[in-house]
Amino acid sequence: xxxxxLHILDVLENSIEAGATRIELLIxxxxxxxxxxxxxxxxxRGMSEELARQVLDPFVTTRTTRHVGLGLPLFAAAAERCNGxxxxxxKPGVGTTVLATFQHNxxxxxxxxxxxxxxxxxxxxxxxxxxxxxxxxxxxxFELDTAEVRRVLGDVPLSHPKVRQWLESTLAEGLASVxxxxxx
Amino acid sequence: MPKLKTLEDLKRLREEAQQDIxxxxxxxxxxxxxxxxxxxxxxxxxxxHAILKELKKxxxxxxVTTVGCIGMCVKEPLVDIEQAGKPRITYGNVxxxxxxxxxxxxxxxxxxxxxxxxxxxPTQG
Numbered sequence: 001x002x003x004x005x006l007h008i009l010d011v012l013e014n015s016i017e018a019g020a021t022r023i024e025l026l027i028x029x030x031x032x033x034x035x036x037x038x039x040x041x042x043x044x045r046g047m048s049e050e051l052a053r054q055v056l057d058p059f060v061t062t063r064t065t066r067h068v069g070l071g072l073p074l075f076a077a078a079a080e081r082c083n084g085x086x087x088x089x090x091k092p093g094v095g096t097t098v099l100a101t102f103q104h105n106x107x108x109x110x111x112x113x114x115x116x117x118x119x120x121x122x123x124x125x126x127x128x129x130x131x132x133x134x135x136x137x138x139x140x141x142f143e144l145d146t147a148e149v150r151r152v153l154g155d156v157p158l159s160h161p162k163v164r165q166w167l168e169s170t171l172a173e174g175l176a177s178v179x180x181x182x183x184x
Numbered sequence: 185m186p187k188l189k190t191l192e193d194l195k196r197l198r199e200e201a202q203q204d205i206x207x208x209x210x211x212x213x214x215x216x217x218x219x220x221x222x223x224x225x226x227x228x229x230x231x232x233h234a235i236l237k238e239l240k241k242x243x244x245x246x247x248v249t250t251v252g253c254i255g256m257c258v259k260e261p262l263v264d265i266e267q268a269g270k271p272r273i274t275y276g277n278v279x280x281x282x283x284x285x286x287x288x289x290x291x292x293x294x295x296x297x298x299x300x301x302x303x304x305x306p307t308q309g
Contacts, residue, residue, distance in 0.1 A: 126249040156201040
């Protein structure tokens with residue numbers, strides 16, 4: 001995929017499919033150490049040790065609509081191309097954590113891309129869950145927790161057009177404040 | 185978390201939204217975008233972005249949600265439009281540049297864009 005944010009969206013969709021009600025997305029950019037870390041942690045149904053080992057094989061999937069699952073293998077390949085790796089920790093009934101690391105400066109590292117779009121696509125999921133997003137880059141930080149937003153909103157859903165616009169602009173502003181122009 | 189001022193905006197917005205929420209839930213338009221691996225790889229996120237942009241432009245108040253893969257991966261990005269009292273229409277291969285036509289024809293003029301339809305469910309209830 002062209003952007004790491006598309007891989008992130010893909011993993012978020014996995015978490016949603018796994019019945020997660022809370023997902024944490026942590027992105028850590030350290031230019032000095034030339035390091036990028038992406039962590040997606042959910043409280044979904046989790047996987048057995050055996051399945052967790054197998055999911056990086058494109059011909060293993062939990063879906064029933066077809067017999068190949070490319071999401072995680074593609075993400076792993078993207079990390080490995082950039083002197084990084086992808087690790088999966090999972091426990092049935094507890095949840096799954098996907099951790100991807102990259103050499104920040106690596107010539108093959110895809111840009112993070114449209115993270116706001118990725119978050120919007122996940123937040124607007126038909127299945128209700130909360131996402132806690134935390135992004136740090138060289139001392140700057142941005143954080144948004146939809147659980148917090150929901151508390152303020154009461155019975156107004158996140159998908160309400162007015163809330164949607166608030167989320168879009170808040171995410172855009174937050175991301176602009178954390179990402180300097182030369183870091184995408 | 186976002187700045188305090190932004191959260192104040194959100195609180196104000198809640199009051200505005202609460203007043204019209206009931207009306208919309210009963211008569212509203214629902215747009216669903218497929219967001220499985222297949223959809224994402226085919227550009228569904230950009231399609232969704234284009235939809236949100238058009239809705240904002242014409243001030244159309246529709247609910248937009250995303251779902252996983254429904255197995256028609258070759259037709260991704262898939263976009264489903266549901267309006268009270270009308271058949272539910274599924275459009276296939278919806279690229280961002282097709283979105284303005286789709287919104288204008290389907291939502292504003294009320295015409296189904298036949299050449300892009302891949303599925304149709306009769307009116308429910």
